[in-house]
Amino acid sequence: MAAPARTLNDVECWLTDMDGVLVHESHPLPGAAELIDWWRETGKRFLVLTNNSIYTPRDLRARLLQSGFDVPEESIFTSALATAEFLKRQHPGGRAFVIGEAGLTTALHEAGFILTDSEPDYVVLGETRTYSFEAITKAIRLIQAGARFIATNPDATGPSKEGDLPATGAVASLITTATKREPYVVGKPNPMMFRAALNRIDAHSETTAMIGDRMDTDIVAGMEAGLQTVLVYTGITSESDVDVFPFSPDYSFDGVEDLVKRLRDEDGTDGSGEGGSEESAS
Known part of the structure; x- marks a missing residue:
């Protein structure tokens, strides 16, 4: 028998890109702080991933604090950390x-x-x-x-x-x-970075989702690592770009603000959520 289709309700752990999803040139994107708060409220394990190897997690936490939300150092995973783990x-x-x-x-x-x-x-x-x-x-x-x-x-x-x-x-x-x-x-779109991230938060691919703004890195790597994939249109990939790729995200939203509304609505914590512009891939 075929396995039942996974839904957002099945997600226990979350990975998310940073630039283009949570921030844009150090400015917070709508819904980013609310998404972090929702993960904390519901006890979801999460990691913020970035291909940027310039900054340490401490540096990035300080930069995110300036953008208006607090992400612990241990919840930030960079391509530099993934590279160091691989070489070790x-x-x-x-x-x-x-x-x-x-x-x-x-x-x-x-x-x-x-x-x-x-x-x-x-x-x-x-x-x-x-x-x-x-x-x-x-x-x-x-x-x-x-x-x-x-x-x-x-x-x-x-x-x-x-x-x-x-x-x-x-x-x-x-x-x-x-x-x-x-x-x-080592970094995205190499699925190795995603597997290292999953190990770091003791997550399983079957119950983890990846949020990204790029089809050619975030979504393809998430797909190849066996995760559910969520594309947001606040960064590199626009809605009109998706059809040129031979694969699709599991879900797409205008931004994480709409994702949070959908999650709160499904979780029953906010009955006013509308769910944004989600489209489920077949």
Whole structure:
């Protein structure tokens, strides 16, 4: 017999992207604080995921506090943390040459790695607002000498007030062109990051959902990890973009504000909820 279809009522644990779902350029999106409050009220386990490897969870908690809501450090999971966990399993006590900022270097230090430019086991590329040509050149030469190439995420650009900035994926492509070596990318859309997140909150894929704003990272990775997927149209993917993909989210909403209304309505905690613009995938 076929298994019964899963619904939002079945969700016990939640994963959510940060930028484009909860905040946009440090401004809170409608319903974000209410969503965090609802998870706490109902005792749901949750993690806020981000491919951004610049900041530590403590930094990100402070930034979210400035946006108007409190997310504990232990409820924030970055691609830097996922990368550090992966490398700790692969090569405990290893050596790495790192291009990145505090979020990545702190995670690797705490995982027991030695950061060095002398005979490293790995070159680890993360995000920084000040990519150094000298550091990129050093990374290329170390990879050519045998160091294995790791990238925290595949994002080609990052946002700024002035417009897009080159990000990890763009610099990884430059290094790949010079070395003919492709990096192993740990962050979204690699389902490994989702499995690490599930382990962190002792969650099971059958009863966990992922909220994201990108079909090509959040939704595809959530789907491949066996999660229910919820797409919101407050970030990268618009409603008109969905049909170009060969897969669909399980649910879609204009934003998390409508998701919260739907959840409260189904839970019976707010009889006035209307449920937003949800559409269930067949």
